Amino acid sequence: MAPSLHVVGHILVTALAIIPFAFADLTTTIDPSSNWGTWEGWGTSLAWWAAAFGARDDLANIFFTTQTTNLNGVSLPGLGFNIARYNAGASSWNSINGTSMVVSPKMIPSRQIEGFWIDWASTSPSSASWNWSADSAQRAMLSKARSRGANILELFSNSPMWWMCKNHNPSGSDDGKSDNLQSWNYQSHAVYMATVAKYFADHWSTTFTSVDPFNEPSANWWNGKTGTQEGCHFDVSTQATVLNYLRTELDSRGLSSTVISASDESYYDEAAKTLRNLGSTALRKVARVNVHGYQYGSGRRDSVRSLATQYGKKLWQSEYGEGDATGRDLASNLLLDLRWLRPTAWVYWQVLDGGGWGLVDADNDKKTVGQPTQKYFVLAQFARHVKPGMRILDGGSDYATAAYDAATKKLVIVAVNWGSAQYLNFDLSKFKTAGVNGAVVKRWATQIGPSTGKRYVAASDTFISGTKFWSYFEKEMVQTFEVDGVVL
Secondary structure (H helix, E strand, O other), X not given: OOOXXXXXXXXXXXXXXHOOHHHOOEEEEOXXXXXXXXXXXXXXXXXXXXXXXXXXXHHHHHHHOOOEEEEOOEEEEOOOOOEEEEEEXXXXXXXXXXXXXXXOOOOOHHHOOEOOEOOOOOOOOOOOOEOOOOOHHHHHHHHHHHHOXXXXXXXXXXXXXXXXXXXXXXXXXXXXXXXXXXXXXXXHHHHHHXXXXXXXXXXXXXXXXXXXXXXXXXXXXXXXXXXXXXXOOOOHHHHHHHHHHHHHHHHHOOOOOOEEEEEEEOOHHHHHHHHHHOOHHHHHHEEEEEEEOOOOOOOOHHHHHHHHHHOOOEEEEEEEOOOOOOOHHHHHHHHHHHHHHOOOEEEEOOOEEOOOOOOEEEEOOXXXXXXXXXXXXXXXXXXXXXXXXXXXXXXXXOOEEEEEEXXXXXEEEEEEEOXXXXXXXXXXXXXXXXXXXXXXXXXXXEEXXXXXXXXXXXXXXXXXXXXXXXXXXXXXXXXXXXXXXXXX
């Protein structure tokens, strides 16, 4: 029997209540003509956590695959990182003619990374001056990452070997703000980095894509008297000298295809200052600008991008971390990076750590692993969907980012709702083909905040309507959408 007009009207009203396009509170329009770079990937630095947990296959699976892995009773969707940054350590506990490494009284043991070049007697890697059995745990995790698909590996230094330092302390100079690398060891530091890169390639089938000889070199907190980790200040002029030496040393070992990245400054504004003052000779040796995200919501990200573009350099956000386990700061700063810095890779610092810093709560000294933080799932919303090879697009607003896969005709959108619960509308009208009308838009959602909220929950309840789709967002929620059949 045909339904009455009353019943039809009731059905229509109900449908509109379920999918109320008319009540979408915010609209963002994705721009298919934009091109903010080809995405290279996501990653993590291996020091210090891998030096503590390098034997753990489950952790390698969690961070370097997308498979689901059980960790302490929680099923974790793997993050699928394809970038691993390996730290060439600066510490050794041998004595050289009665001289030994000086250790900061506040040094945290898990942050001492064992180095390979243990004395200055010989530069030959086959001599007794080199200890290639050092740092076995971090090396093990690097191997696990590589075997699981990590295809971009970077070698970096927090400090030169202790015996190259003026005070023999790899935590920094005695005042924290002056160069701690002895001038006669400028080339030695380059030799160290190049020799490590060559040995890994020849003996462990590990090819580093890039080498960065510094870590936050302009910072004034690398203090040997108060430091808790390895670190070293380098004036910009010293950086330039070391970079020139490094290119020569890499080339002389047949590593001309290994690029140099620099300088991993801690702040965006500091990175821009270094780039402006490094000098044309040293700049020619640098293929990629690395910058850290510790200026958080401040600083001129766009200045770093403009300078990198002006000098013809690639640009990475090579280190980011903070103590907010809720994922709020991560989501906010990651969106700022993608919109204003526009890097082609994004690397988290300590995936395992305490105090909210880790994606998984852990104690690297006690070697205990706890529960994943909400931040883990927030990052999963980005890392599991924005894939290497995708073209980064202008998401149209400060709360959304987009990426496009030309091979599969897939559009990925990640958006955050910071305010009260509302509908967000996504306008694809500028695309040549905005998907298939009525087709399902797969989505995933994570609640920013307490660990009791949603954690990467999948749903198939969103549909293309003409050239638009929309979704309901709870307050402080991040959602990821995959739209198939899209043509730029």
